Amino acid sequence: MFRQATWGQWCIMVLLSIGAVIMLIPFLWMVSTSLDGKAMTQVPFPPRLIPEEPTWNSYVIPFANVPLARYFLNSFLIALCEVSVSVLSALMAGYAFSLLRFRGARGLFLFALGTLMIPPEVAMIPSFLLLNEWGMTNSLWAFLLPSLAAVIGTFLVKQYMDTLPAELRDAAKVDGASEWTVFWRIYVPLSGPVIATLVILQFLWSWNDVLWPLLMLSHPDWYTVQIGVAMFVHDSGQRILPAIHMAVAVLSLLPVLILYLLLQRYVVQSIAYSGIKQ
Structure with missing residues (x-):
């Protein structure tokens, strides 16, 4: 049987999950920018996590x-x-x-x-x-x-x-x-x-x-x-x-x-x- 989590444990898990997402966002933005064809000349603004024109040229x-x-x-x-x-x-x-x-x-x-x-x-x-x-x-x-x-x-x-x-x-x-x-x-x-x-x-x-x-x-x-x-x-x-x-x-x-x-x-x-x- 799984032990039911307390409210305190749920709060800790939610806070840790939010912190993990915040730490992942810069890395995901970096990957997205590297695959964005429009980012060849300037950094997209506002920042986006999904590239508009995906391309592998920046890796080649x-x-x-x-x-x-x-x-x-x-x-x-x-x-x-x-x-x-x-x-x-x-x-x-x-x-x-x-x-x-x-x-x-x-x-x-x-x-x-x-x-x-x-x-x-x-x-x-x-x-x-x-x-x-x-x-x-x-x-x-x-x-x-x-x-x-x-x-x-x-x-x-x-x-x-x-x-x-x-x-x-x-x-x-x-x-x-x-x-x-x-x-x-x-x-x-x-x-x-x-x-x-x-x-x-x-x-x-x-x-x-x-x-x-x-x-x-x-x-x-x-x-x-x-x-x-x-x-x-x-x-x-x-x-x-x-x-x-x-x-x-x-x-x-x-x-x-x-x-x-x-x-x-x-x-x-x-x-x-x-x-x-x-």
Whole structure:
């Protein structure tokens, strides 16, 4: 039997539904404008959610004038490498801080969390100088090495693994399993929700990042999609091309949106567990 919702719960659901619709309207307007043939020269006013002259030309023109396909491939490659390195690093560090007992663990964990107080823009300058000195610009190393310090991921993994029974590790050790076997065969399979959350967050940060790729990538063949979008908008800034600009923005958002829709059911579960210590 379904429990009947109270008036308070109905009010909350109505308010949340209204908020969801309000947040969706800008995205729907962006998609509609990108498909509107009349928006090639000026933004339609008043705004409309259904295009009067639907056309796909605004999605074809950018690929004909800018190597967006290559930029998308570069962004996927960089995001895949950053996600793989950061998630594996966070899992190993979170496992160590949660289940292993070693001297200075608490102080080291607090020190790692303290680095979150440093603005990323401040750390970019010494990071750029160091990687440039090592000759790692215009390469994947410029993105892989910074991804090793996944502090947010380490925190989420530690909090999540704190909710898992420590007896699993003790029983496996009694049976002769190595530490790596316990980590890889027992705790990683149980960490699906937090892994999905880390994948979404890291992919989102990597895909939308503009400043760090702009610093590290000077060769056009390595440009990411966000740099390509910024260059396209800048180059066409003298001409009013709202439909094409909106189409490029929609294309840049689609990978993140699709990934979130595929994994979103894990996000709330992981964040809920990360704040609970059993």
